[in-house]
Amino acid sequence: MSATDGAEPSVSSSNGQVPVDALAAAGLAEVEAHTPILELAAIRAAYGQIQVLHGVSLKVFRGETVVLLGANGAGKTTTISVMSGQMTPTAGDYLLAGRRVNGAAPDALARIGVCTIPEGRGVFPNLTVTENLLMASYGGTPAARIKDQAFELFPRLAERRNQAAGTMSGGEQQMLALARGLVTNPAILILDEISMGLAPIIVDELYSYVARIARSGVSIVIVEQFAHRALAIADRAYIMAHGSVTAEGDPADMEAVLQASYLGSGH
Amino acid sequence: MTDQGSADQRYADLQREVEKLRIRERSPDAERRLRFSGVFATGLGLLLIFLGYWGASGTNQTYEHIPYLISGGIGGLALILMGGFITVRAWVVAMNAELVIQSERQTQVLERIEALLAEQHD
Numbered sequence: 417m418s419a420t421d422g423a424e425p426s427v428s429s430s431n432g433q434v435p436v437d438a439l440a441a442a443g444l445a446e447v448e449a450h451t452p453i454l455e456l457a458a459i460r461a462a463y464g465q466i467q468v469l470h471g472v473s474l475k476v477f478r479g480e481t482v483v484l485l486g487a488n489g490a491g492k493t494t495t496i497s498v499m500s501g502q503m504t505p506t507a508g509d510y511l512l513a514g515r516r517v518n519g520a521a522p523d524a525l526a527r528i529g530v531c532t533i534p535e536g537r538g539v540f541p542n543l544t545v546t547e548n549l550l551m552a553s554y555g556g557t558p559a560a561r562i563k564d565q566a567f568e569l570f571p572r573l574a575e576r577r578n579q580a581a582g583t584m585s586g587g588e589q590q591m592l593a594l595a596r597g598l599v600t601n602p603a604i605l606i607l608d609e610i611s612m613g614l615a616p617i618i619v620d621e622l623y624s625y626v627a628r629i630a631r632s633g634v635s636i637v638i639v640e641q642f643a644h645r646a647l648a649i650a651d652r653a654y655i656m657a658h659g660s661v662t663a664e665g666d667p668a669d670m671e672a673v674l675q676a677s678y679l680g681s682g683h
Numbered sequence: 684m685t686d687q688g689s690a691d692q693r694y695a696d697l698q699r700e701v702e703k704l705r706i707r708e709r710s711p712d713a714e715r716r717l718r719f720s721g722v723f724a725t726g727l728g729l730l731l732i733f734l735g736y737w738g739a740s741g742t743n744q745t746y747e748h749i750p751y752l753i754s755g756g757i758g759g760l761a762l763i764l765m766g767g768f769i770t771v772r773a774w775v776v777a778m779n780a781e782l783v784i785q786s787e788r789q790t791q792v793l794e795r796i797e798a799l800l801a802e803q804h805d
Contacts, residue, residue: 463780463784478691479687513694513697515698515702517706519706520704524704527700528697528703529696535794586801612797632686633688633689
């Protein structure tokens with residue numbers, strides 16, 4: 417809810433008329449409040465000659481958790497590649513806080529607050545948990561703060577701080593990947609299949625952490641095969657098929673759509 | 684319940700940072716244009732050599748051959764070499780992109796198998 421919702425601008429001049437500047441500022445604030453933090457508008461993307469995305473449009477508003485669902489080959493991971501800057505769209509607009517960022521490098525996007533946790537976790541297996549976390553200090557965050565923040569949210573990582581990441585379980589590695597992303601204090605967190613290859617009980621635990629992160633005001637985009645779990649914490653959901661968005665709406669409605677389709681609910 | 688104040692603050696921080704971002708948009712057609720320019724340079728080189736030969740063949744004075752040799756022969760050869768290099772480079776890039784796609788597909792399949800095995804194990 418915008419601070420200006422339902423209220424007239426309070427600034428007035430001595431002659432009782434509202435100055436044009438004040439009206440413009442109030443209008444701008446109103447527009448900004450409804451500007452998505454991340455928006456894809458008619459995005460098309462291709463691997464060489466193979467067209468993968470055919471005009472994908474989606475919006476993520478501030479503090480919102482959005483789930484992207486779809487079968488294998490629907491274009492979910494390619495959509496995430498566009499969001500993280502790993503792929504440049506062949507057409508369409510990629511907007512962050514209202515500014516077009518098509519072609520921005522992945523490291524530049526990561527630095528400004530777009531954190532992507534890729535499928536397969538991407539931890540450094542030969543480095544310890546602490547060393548992995550300190551890889552996130554490239555943005556200038558002090559090492560002590562990184563460790564405090566990560567170990568507070570994930571106490572299990574504190575217990576294993578000197579253990580090589582590659583020797584931990586899949587769930588713990590995923591926690592490490594999440595922690596490493598979070599300590600950069602991102603505005604947007606993009607999660608690609610965080611439940612991949614994990615036992616359901618571990619997936620539940622991970623999703624409880626994701627819900628906690630969402631409550632802290634981070635905007636989250638989740639690509640997931642366990643639709644049921646992801647929908648449980650989402651504010652909105654999109655369904656993709658054959659490189660296009662085929663449905664969008666409330667998670668409860670989308671669950672019904674999924675149950676009626678070939679996807680299943682991933683229970 | 685989402686902390687809306689924190690969400691607004693994160694939005695403001697992102698907005699500030701994104702304004703500072705310097706973007707040099709990479710054209711998705713850049714590789715295609717490069718490949719075309721390679722083929723074009725090779726063709727132009729061949730044409731220059733032919734024109735050089737054509738011009739030189741019209742006279743039997745050695746000193747008149749020299750401009751044709753420089754413009755047509757050496758210039759044409761340089762263009763053919765440059766065009767050939769660009770074409771080979773574009774071909775290697777295309778092959779590499781194809782390998783990346785294949786590798787990603789294989790990785791996805793392996794991860795699906797891993798996920799299915801994990802589900803069965805549970």
